[in-house]
Amino acid sequence: MKRIKMDRRDFLKSSAFIASTATGASLMVGANPELEAATTGTDDTNTVSRTTALAQCPYCGVGCGTVIQAENGKIVSMRPDKEHPTNYGLQCIKGLTAAEPIYVDRMEGDSYVRKDVWAEWQKPGHGDLEYVSSTKGSFDEEHFVRVSYEEASELVDHKIAHFAKKYTGNSIGLYGSGQLTMEGQYMENLFMKGVLGSNTIEANARMCMTSAVTGYSKILGSDTPPLAYEDIELSDMIIHFGHNAREAHPIIFWRAADHKKKNDIPTVVVDPRYTGTAKGYEDINPDNSVHVPILNGDISFLNALAHVLLKDHPDVIDWAFLREHVTGWEEYIETVTNEYSPEQVQDRMGGPGHDVPPELIRRVAGMFADATRKRLARAKGGQSIPGSMNAGYGGVVIMWGIGYNQSIHGQHNVISVINLLTLTGNLAKPGCGPFSMTGQPNAMGERFTGGLTGRLPFNEPLKNDEHRAHIAKQWRVPLRNLDTAMNAQNPGMAIGMMERALKGEVKAMFLVYATHVDLPDQNNLVRPALNKTFNVVQ
Structure with a gap:
C-alpha cells in the first residue's frame, strides 16, 4: 500500500466522503524502496524474512510516525519516519524504545x-x-x-x-x-x-479527556480540536496551561521551540512548577518567555486577560466575529469587564511563591494582543493559507495538558480558554485556536x-x-x-x-x-x- 500524503486543502476536499471512504490504515507498507517487504538470506537454511512497515508510536498523544522492521515476525528496529507530517524524522526515547516491552519475559509466548x-x-x-x-x-x-x-x-x-x-x-x-x-x-x-x-x-x-471533550462540544458543537500540528508553525504566540510539553509531548515541544528560535515568537507557560518547558523557552529567548506560577485560579487568570484586552487593547476584539457567529458574548464581556480586573483576581492566584501580580497579567495580555495584531495585519494585506478563508493566519495557540482537564471545574477551564480566543477572533483560522493535548495517540x-x-x-x-x-x-x-x-x-x-x-x-x-x-x-x-x-x- 502506498503512503498517503494529505495537506490541509486535500483533507478539506476529502472530508465530504470520509464516512464512506477509507484513506489509510494503522499499518502500511510503503512504495518507498526502504519500505518494501522483502525476503533475504544466504541459503535455504538461513533465510530471513524481513518486513518493514509504517506504524504509529503508541506512547503519548502526539502520534508520531515510526518505521518498524521485523525479521521472521519479530521487531528488530523502530526508527522515526522522516516523511511523517507529525514528527518529520524526530522521535523521543519513549518512541525509540516502544517495541521493547513486547519482548519482556512475561509478554512472550503463550x-x-x-x-x-x-x-x-x-x-x-x-x-x-x-x-x-x-x-x-x-x-x-x-x-x-x-x-x-x-x-x-x-x-x-x-x-x-x-x-x-x-x-x-x-x-x-x-x-x-x-x-x-x-x-x-x-x-x-x-x-x-x-x-x-x-x-x-x-x-x-x-478519564483524561472528558473536560476537553465536553468543553469543545458545548461551545463549538464538536469534540474535535479545531486546529492541527501545522498550526504551531503558523502561530505568533504559544501559551501552555498545565502542560509540560518538553516532558509529556517532546515532539510538540521541539516543533514549538524550533518555531520560537526561527521566528522569535513569545511563549507563556502557566504552571505552578518551573518546568523543563519554561526553562527550554527561556534558553532560546528569556526576553519573550514568561512563566506564570499560578497555583489555582486559571479561570480568573484567563478572564483577567480578557479584561485587559477589552480595556487596553480594544483593536484586537473581533466584534464582527462575535456578532455573526457567537451567542452569549455580551454577558461574557460585561462580567469580565466588571469583575475580573488584574487587581480583583489577586486573591485567587495561589499565595506565597505563586504570585501573579497585575503587571504580569498585563504583560501577557500585551503579548497576546501583539500576536493577534500580526494575524489581523496579514488578513488586511491579503495573506492567507491555501485552502483557508481569506482571514490571514497566525495569532495565538493555547495548549493544555491532562492536568488542566482533571479538575473539579475542568470543563470550565476549557471553556474559559475558548472564550478568550473567541473574543479576539483567534479561532477557525490557521495558526490559532484551542489545542488540547491528550495522553494517548x-x-x-x-x-x-x-x-x-x-x-x-x-x-x-x-x-x-x-x-x-x-x-x-x-x-x-x-x-x-x-x-x-x-x-x-x-x-x-x-x-x-x-x-x-x-x-x-x-x-x-x-x-x-x-x-x-x-x-x-x-x-x-x-x-x-x-x-x-x-x-x-x-
Missing part, C-alpha cells in the same frame, strides 16, 4: 492463566464457570500456567457466554484504550454492543468509534433510532442487540462500572490495552471490584 482457574476448567464439564481465583492480587509466577492462545480463548468464550446467558450481556464490562488502533476500537464496540448487547463499555479516554478514535457508554460509531448516541438501525445493518447483527444495549444501564460510566462490579452486577471485565491503575480510589473501589470479576487482560 497466554497466562491463573493456575487454580485452569485447574477448575480442566474438571468434567469445565467445573464451576463462576469460580474466582484464590490467588488474585498476587502476580508471582508460581500462580500462573502458560496455555496456548487457542486454549485460553476457549476458556474465555465459555465463561463470557455463561455470564451473558445467566446475568445478561450487560454483566460483561470492557475498559478500552486510546492506544488501540481505530480498527481495534471499532471491533470492541461491535463485540460489546452488537454481539453481547452490553452498554458496560468505557475507556481511559473518559487515539483517544479521539475511542469516541469516534463509539467505544463508550451510550455511544455508537461516528460518536452518535445509542438512543438515535435511525443511526442505531444503520449501524446494526452495517455490523450485520440483529437490531434487538443494539436495542438491548440501549436499554442497559451503566450509571457512573467508568467509575460506575467498577461500583457495579463491587456489588456483583458486573461478572467479567476485559481490559484492552488499558490498566486499572489510572482509575481513582484504587484501594477501596477498583482493586476490590476486580477481585470479584473474571478478568481478561489483552
Whole structure:
C-alpha cells in the first residue's frame, strides 16, 4: 500500500466522503524502496524474512510516525519516519524504545492463566464457570500456567457466554484504550454492543479527556480540536496551561521551540512548577518567555486577560466575529469587564511563591494582543493559507495538558480558554485556536468509534433510532442487540462500572490495552471490584 500524503486543502476536499471512504490504515507498507517487504538470506537454511512497515508510536498523544522492521515476525528496529507530517524524522526515547516491552519475559509466548482457574476448567464439564481465583492480587509466577492462545480463548468464550446467558450481556464490562488502533476500537464496540448487547463499555479516554471533550462540544458543537500540528508553525504566540510539553509531548515541544528560535515568537507557560518547558523557552529567548506560577485560579487568570484586552487593547476584539457567529458574548464581556480586573483576581492566584501580580497579567495580555495584531495585519494585506478563508493566519495557540482537564471545574477551564480566543477572533483560522493535548495517540478514535457508554460509531448516541438501525445493518447483527444495549444501564460510566462490579452486577471485565491503575480510589473501589470479576487482560 502506498503512503498517503494529505495537506490541509486535500483533507478539506476529502472530508465530504470520509464516512464512506477509507484513506489509510494503522499499518502500511510503503512504495518507498526502504519500505518494501522483502525476503533475504544466504541459503535455504538461513533465510530471513524481513518486513518493514509504517506504524504509529503508541506512547503519548502526539502520534508520531515510526518505521518498524521485523525479521521472521519479530521487531528488530523502530526508527522515526522522516516523511511523517507529525514528527518529520524526530522521535523521543519513549518512541525509540516502544517495541521493547513486547519482548519482556512475561509478554512472550503463550497466554497466562491463573493456575487454580485452569485447574477448575480442566474438571468434567469445565467445573464451576463462576469460580474466582484464590490467588488474585498476587502476580508471582508460581500462580500462573502458560496455555496456548487457542486454549485460553476457549476458556474465555465459555465463561463470557455463561455470564451473558445467566446475568445478561450487560454483566460483561470492557475498559478500552486510546492506544488501540481505530480498527481495534471499532471491533470492541461491535463485540460489546452488537454481539453481547452490553452498554458496560468505557475507556481511559473518559478519564483524561472528558473536560476537553465536553468543553469543545458545548461551545463549538464538536469534540474535535479545531486546529492541527501545522498550526504551531503558523502561530505568533504559544501559551501552555498545565502542560509540560518538553516532558509529556517532546515532539510538540521541539516543533514549538524550533518555531520560537526561527521566528522569535513569545511563549507563556502557566504552571505552578518551573518546568523543563519554561526553562527550554527561556534558553532560546528569556526576553519573550514568561512563566506564570499560578497555583489555582486559571479561570480568573484567563478572564483577567480578557479584561485587559477589552480595556487596553480594544483593536484586537473581533466584534464582527462575535456578532455573526457567537451567542452569549455580551454577558461574557460585561462580567469580565466588571469583575475580573488584574487587581480583583489577586486573591485567587495561589499565595506565597505563586504570585501573579497585575503587571504580569498585563504583560501577557500585551503579548497576546501583539500576536493577534500580526494575524489581523496579514488578513488586511491579503495573506492567507491555501485552502483557508481569506482571514490571514497566525495569532495565538493555547495548549493544555491532562492536568488542566482533571479538575473539579475542568470543563470550565476549557471553556474559559475558548472564550478568550473567541473574543479576539483567534479561532477557525490557521495558526490559532484551542489545542488540547491528550495522553494517548487515539483517544479521539475511542469516541469516534463509539467505544463508550451510550455511544455508537461516528460518536452518535445509542438512543438515535435511525443511526442505531444503520449501524446494526452495517455490523450485520440483529437490531434487538443494539436495542438491548440501549436499554442497559451503566450509571457512573467508568467509575460506575467498577461500583457495579463491587456489588456483583458486573461478572467479567476485559481490559484492552488499558490498566486499572489510572482509575481513582484504587484501594477501596477498583482493586476490590476486580477481585470479584473474571478478568481478561489483552
